[in-house]
Every structure is written in C-alpha cells, then in structure tokens.
Amino acid sequence: MHRLTNQVRPYAWGARTAIPRLLGTEPDGTPQAELWLGAHHGAPSTAHCDEGPRPLPRLIADDPHRVLGRRTTERFGARLPFLLKFLAAEAPLSLQVHPDAERARSGFDAEERAGIPVDAPHRNYRDPHHKPELLLALEPFEALCGFREPAAARADLEGLDCALARLLRDDLAAPDTHDALRSALTRLLTLSAAGRERLIGEFVAEWSASGGRGAHARVITELADRYPGDPGAVAALLLNRVTLWPGQALFLPAGNMHAYLRGTAVEVMASSDNVLRAGLTCKHVDAPELLDVVDFSVLPIPYARPALMDGRREFRPAAPEFALHEIGPGRVAAHLPGEGPTVVLALRGEVELVAEVGRGITLHRGESVFVRADNGPIKVEGHGHVVAATVGDQVY
Template sequence: MHRLTNRVRPYAWGARAAIPRLLGTEPDGSPQAELWLGAHHGAPSTAHCDGGDRLLPDLISADPHRVLGHGTAERFGSRLPYLLKYLAAEAPLSLQVHPDAERARAGFEAEERAGIPLDAPHRNYRDPHHKPELLLALEPFEALCGFREPAATVADLIGLDNDLATALRDDLSDSDTHAALRAALTRLLTLPASDRCRMIEEFVREWSGGGGRGPHAEIVTDLAARYPGDPGAVAALLLNRVTLWPGQALFLPAGNMHAYLQGTAVEVMASSDNVLRAGLTAKHVDAPELLDVVDFSVLPIPYAQPGFLDGRREFRPAAPEFALHEIGPGRITAHLPGDGPTVVLALHGTVDLVAEVGEGVTLGRGESVFVQADSGPIKVEGHGHVIAATVGDHERARV
C-alpha cells in the first residue's frame, strides 16, 4: 500500500472551503473544485514508496501485471482504468455530455491527424477513451440530468410570448420525442450570433417577470444571471431537475446530457477527460459534434442502486472500468474487494487498513492510499467513512 498525495483542480465553479476542510488545510480564498485520485495524465497522484516518491502512472508502467494484476493489465494495458474524484461545486458546472468509446477513439485519432495540440482550447478529444461516470452525493446535491418529456417543457412555456419560447413550443410539439428534443436543442445551440443575446434576454426577462413556472423556475433565472446570453440557461428546461440526498448516486453513461449545479460528492469514472459542452461555460462549444453525441431518449433518472457485501455498499454500474465502494459512516469492520488495484479515501474519522501480508496503514480524514493488486486481502476497521474505487466487472468489458 502506498500513501498518496493528490492534486486539486482550481476550476472557477469550485467551492472555497470544502476540499481544504477535507484535507485539513487553510482555505486561500480561491476555488478548489476537484481533488483527483488516480493516474490520469492531467493531474496524476504521487505514490510514496520505500524507494522514494513516484508518480502513480510511473509506478504502474514499471510493472503493470504486478501492480494492476494480470486480469486488469490484460484488459486495459499499463493504465489505471478509473479516476476517483472528490467534487465540491459552489456554482454550476457546464452543461455537457460524454462520448461513447467508439466516438472518443475516432475523434481523438482525427484530431491527432489534424495536428491539434492536446491543450488547444478548441480541442474536443484529449484522449481516446470514453467517460461514463458515477456520482455519489455526500450532502444534498443539485443536478440537471437527462431529458424529460417534451410536454413537460411545453407546459412550463405556456404563457410566454417571446420569439424563442414560441419557437421552442413548436419544436417540442413534434410527436416524435427524439425529433422534438433534437430540434429544440439544435435551435438553442445554433441561434444566430446577431440575435442570440437579444432572444435569450427577452426570454429570461419574461420568465423572471412571472412567466416561469415548474421545478425549473429559479434555475433558469440563476443560470441566466451567472451566464448572461448563454443558451444553456434555457436548455436547462429540457432536462430533469434532480436532488440527491447523501448516499444517493447517479450513473451517467455516454450521451446523457447533464450539469451539476451545487453540492459535494465523490465521482468515479473511466479515466478520461473527454467533455463536449453545450453551454454554461466560457469554454469551447462544438455544437455539431455535441449534437451527434447526445442521446435524445427520454429515460428515467439514472439512479444507481447499491449492493451490500462484506460490510460495504458497492455500486457496480454497466462500466467495465470501475466500481465504487462505501464503508461507513460509523463504527466499521469490512473488507476491501480483492479483485485488482484499489484507491482508498478516508472522508472522516480514523480507520486502519490491515493487510494479511505486509504492513498496514492508518488513515485519517482526507488521507488516501493506493493498494496494489498483489497486496492480498485488506480489512478495514475503525470509526469513520471510507470510499474505495476498484476496477469493474470483467463481464461488462466492451467488445
């Protein structure tokens, strides 16, 4: 087992105090949005080893079959296939969607052939991998997730007379729900530059003046104030509003349009940074690419249901790269799953990781370790709250 030092991503939407509170450091007044625990090249963790500190991807690549286990190395090569994050949102994230594996691979290869630098602001695909993700709320967490019935949006637009509302009602009246949602989102993302700000301002003025209704009434007004002239504020009306309570989780597969609005959570995802944005951001928006990736199906809110095994709750969604395990809070006696490399984060309390082979580790709040596949069974004891990420089920591997 190797203790980890992890990097914080200071995105503008991040909370000021949540991650410092987890880590026991003083807030410096700047946003601290995500704590990354893993081997992604964007912000790899550092593993503390007997022979000195090593970046986690270097530790893995030196002996992938021993560190990851033969099965994981055969399936994913010399890379940790998942990334664990502690996420603290004080303001809304961008309205976004993730590509499937085939689209990510093709998009990455096309941009590589075109010679687009990996750090170019207009680049869509920064690696050749898809990015399904699971989010587990640690406190009440607000999100927009997946398309709701077009009729629900039409009902919220009744009584609005501005040009954009009228056009959206027409789009959403198509009896084919896929066509209706595609037409409405396409309209919003391709508004003429000369008219976009005026049309959105007129919509928001009428909406905020008493015309807005339903569960999105305050959301549209708030998003429009944060992102003036951004069509994403209106596009929010197409999506389900979701409130997660602590312990509830969402699984977001490829094509699911979503935006996290506020709260603290942990995320585990396939190790990728591929994000296609639709709005609520100053970053690049590639409307044609996004519209080809979005799944316009109306589906139930994708709550993830846990199983219970060996003293832990575990989420094993339809993603071969990852599973998420929760132990506690409270007095705990449990075992980590022994099916590959594991990243463990203590959210609070003090817990002992007891190894049958080799030395154990004691973790306090905000501390983390990387458990190699060859470490053998690990028992978790103490009083606290622990999150662990592991590789997903082999039978869910992609063809």
C-alpha cells in the same frame, strides 16, 4: 500499499472551503473544485514508496502485472482504468455530455492527425477513452440530468409570448420525442451570434417576470444571471431537475446530457477527460459535435442503486472500468476485493487498512492510499467514513 498525494483542480465553479476542510489545510480564498486520485495524465497522483515519491503512472508502468494484476492489465492495458474524484461545486458546472468509446477513439485519432495540441482550448478529445461516471452525494446535491418528456417542457412554456418561447413550443410539439428534443436543443445551440443575446434576454426576462414554472422556476433565472446570453440556461428546461440526498447516486453513461449545479460529492469514472460542452461555460463549445453525441432518449432519472456486500455499500454500474464502495459512516468492519488495484479515500474519522500481504496503513480524514493488486484483499476497520474505487469487473 502506497500513500498518495493528490492534485487539486482550481476550476472557477469550485467551492472555497470544502476541499481544504477535507485535507485539513487553510483555505486561500480561491476556488478548489476537484481532488483527483488516480493516474490520469491531466493531474496524476504521487505514490509514496520506500525509495521515495513516484508518479503513480510510473509506478504502474514499471511493473503493471504486479501493480494492476494480470487480469486488469489484459483487459485495459498498462494503465489504471478508473479515476476517483472528490468534487466540491459552489457554482454550476458546464452543461455537458460524454462520448462513447467508439466516438472517443475516432475523435481523438482525428484530432491527432490534424496536429491539434492535446491542451489546445478548442480540442474536443484529450484522450482516446470514454467517460461514463458515477456520482455519490455527500450532502444535498443539485443537478440537471437527462431529458424529460417534451410535453412537460412545453407545458412550462405556455403563456410566454416571446419569440424564442414560441419557437421552442413548436419544436417540442413534434410527435416523436427524439425529434422534438433534437429540434429544440439544435435551435438553442445554433442561434445566430447577432440574435442570440436578444432572444435569450427576452426569454429570461419574461420567464422571471412570470415567476417561472415548476422545478425549473429558479434554475433558469439563476443560470442566466451567472451566464448572460448563454443558451445553456434555457436548455436546462429540457432536462430533469434532480436533488440527491447523502448516499444517493447517479450513473451517467455516454450521451446523457447533464450539469451539476451545487454540492459536494464523490465521483468515479473511466479514466478520461473527454467533455463536450453545450453551454454554461466560457470554454469551447462545438455544437455540431455535441449534437452528434447526445442521446435524445427520454429515460428515468439514472439513479444508481447499491448492493450491500460484506460491510459496505457497493455501486457497480454498467461500466467495466470501475465500481465504487462506500464504508460507513460510523464503526466499520468490511473487506475490499483484492484482484485488482484499489484507491481508498478517508472522508472522516480514523480507519485501519490491513492487507493480506504487506504492512497495514492508518488513514485519517483526507488521506488516501493506492492498494496494489499484489497486496491481496483489504480489511477496513475503525470508526469513520471511507470510499474506495476498484475495477468494475473484478471477481470476488
């Protein structure tokens, strides 16, 4: 096992105190949005070894079969297939969607052939992998997630007389739900630069004056105040408004449009940074590419239900790259699987990790460890709250 040092991503929407509080450091007044625990090239963790600190990707590359396990290496190659994050949102994240594996590969290859630098602001695909993700709330967490029935969105527009509201009502009246939602979102994302600010401004002014509608009453006004003239604020009307309570989780597969609004959570995902944005951002928006990737199906809110397994709550969604395990809070005695690599993060308290092979490690709040496949199964004991990411298709 190797203790980890992890990188913080200072995105503008991040909270000022949540990550410093987790890590036991003094806040510096700047937003700290995500703590990355993994081997993604965007912000790889550092593993502490007997011979000194080593980047986690290098540790893996030097001996992948022992570090990842033969089964994981045969399935995913010599790379850690998942990425664990601690997420602290004080302001809304961008309205976004993730590509499936085929689109990620073809998009990445096309941009490589075009010679677009991987860190270019207008680049869509920064790696060749898809990015399904699971989010576990640690406190009340607000989000927009997946399309709701067009008729529900249309009903919220009744009584509004501005031009954009009338046009959206017509779009949402189409008999086929896919066509209705595609038409409405396409309209919003392709508004002409000359008329966009006026049309959205009129809509938001009338929406606010009317007091809004239903669960979206305050959301659209708040988003428009933060992102004036951004069509994403109006597009929020098309999505489900969700509040997660601590311990509740969402699984977001490819094509699911979503935006996190505020709160603290843990995320685990396939190790990728591919994001296509529709709005609520100052970053690159590629409307045609996004509209090709979005799944316009009306589906139930994608809650992820855990199974109780040997002293832990296990979330195992339909993604072979990852599973998430939650242990605690409180007095804990649980086992983690040992067929592949594991990343463990202590959220509070003090726990002892005892490996089948090698020395044990004590973790306190904010500390983390990378468990190699050759450490075998791990026993977790103590009093605290722990999350752990493993490969999703491990066999017990």
